[in-house]
Amino acid sequence: MADNRSLVGGEPLQRQINDKVIIVQILVMIFLCINFLLIVTFLKKESLHTTARYMLFATSILSDSFILFMSDILLIFNYFEITMNVWSCIIISVVALLYSTVTPVTLTAMTLERYVAICMPLRHGELCSSRSTMHCILIIHGLSSVPCIVVLSTFFASASLRFYKQYSICSVEIFILYRWQDHIRSAVYQFYFLIMCITIIFCYVKIMKVAKSASGENRKSNWKGLRTVILHGFQLMLCLIQLWCPFIETSILQISLRLFIDVRYTNYILFSLAPRCLSPLIYGLRDETFFLALKNYAFFSLYKRNI
Structure with missing residues (x-):
């Protein structure tokens, strides 16, 4: 009898879920604070918010912050089984759907910026000006919508x-009323990510050729750009795997509720939180200019350096 309770939502399972929710809250708060610090650093340093790659970086950080906040709210609502009107859920889901796509599209744009900087250095100033980058950010949001x-x-x-007058636990899945809708959604996302993957592979091959033929400081800079493209590709792969998670979770639910909860929690950590936490690592810590500015503001100007 005790085993059955643990499988269908008895006391042992409830404690386990509670611990996991607390861990998620801690992780989300940590990364939201880090993202806030990165955004403040970006806004305070004029040379950062007039440079294309940092402008795109700030866009991805804002997008990641929105997703972290919205997904955490939905997680809490689902855990406590809080229902809301379908129209309210639509508004929340629009933001979640939009910014879940903005992040990978921005990663692709950042990869293209590195390609232009390394493979077309003479045209970088023209193609990646502040004005062009602002237009690019608008295009990113248009494509993501x-x-x-x-x-x-x-x-x-x-x-x-x-249906619009009903109250339900808010989830993007409530908009999938028929199987064909799920197929259309999957096809659109898979097409987007196919284009992004092709773009990143193309940029990787071109940058690798230039890096091999370069010498001295240029060679070092080009290989650093190549590693950045690899990290962008890794982030994009995690975002792509997230699209397959609902299919995996649905199949596992037929086997075991406990296993379903464990897998869904793991998927959320690995394929939803993790990709949103790599951007601070790639640009916030690996980029010397941004890291020195970040260190300066993080420690209340304790480190005074001319960046």
Whole structure:
């Protein structure tokens, strides 16, 4: 009898879930604080918010912060089984869907910026000016809104008026009323990530060729750019795997509720939180200019260096 309770939501399982939720809150708060510090550093240092790669970096940090905050709110609502009106859930889901796509699209744009800087250095100033980067950020948000529009359009075309008046636990899955909607959503996301993967592989090959033929400081700088592209590719891979998680979780739910909860928690940590926590590592710590500015503001100007 004790075993059955643990499988269907008895006391032992509830304690386990509670511990996991607390761990997530700690992780989310830590990374939100780090992201806030990075954004403050970006805004305070004029040379950073007029440079293309740092402007794109700030966009990805803001996007990651939105996703961390919104996913954590939904996690808490799901854990305590708090229901809300479908219209309120639509508003929250629009933000979640939009910024879950902004991050990988921005990663692709940052990879292209590194490609231009290394393979087309004479045109970098023209193609990656502040004005061009602002236009690029608008294009990123426009492209990122397409999957969101597709998901909501299929939902609005299928849902009855009565459905909007209902109260439900908010999840993006409530917009998938029929199997064909799930197929359309999956096809759109897979197409996006295929294009992004091709772009990153193309940039990696081109940068690698230039890095091998370069010498001295240029060679060192080019190999550093190559490592940055590899890290972007790793982030993108984690984001791609996140798309497969719902299919895996649905299959596991048929086997065991306990295993389903463990797998869903692991997927959330590895494929939702982890990709959003790599950006501070890639640019916040590896980039010397940004790291020195960050160190200066983090320690209340204790370190005075001319960057």
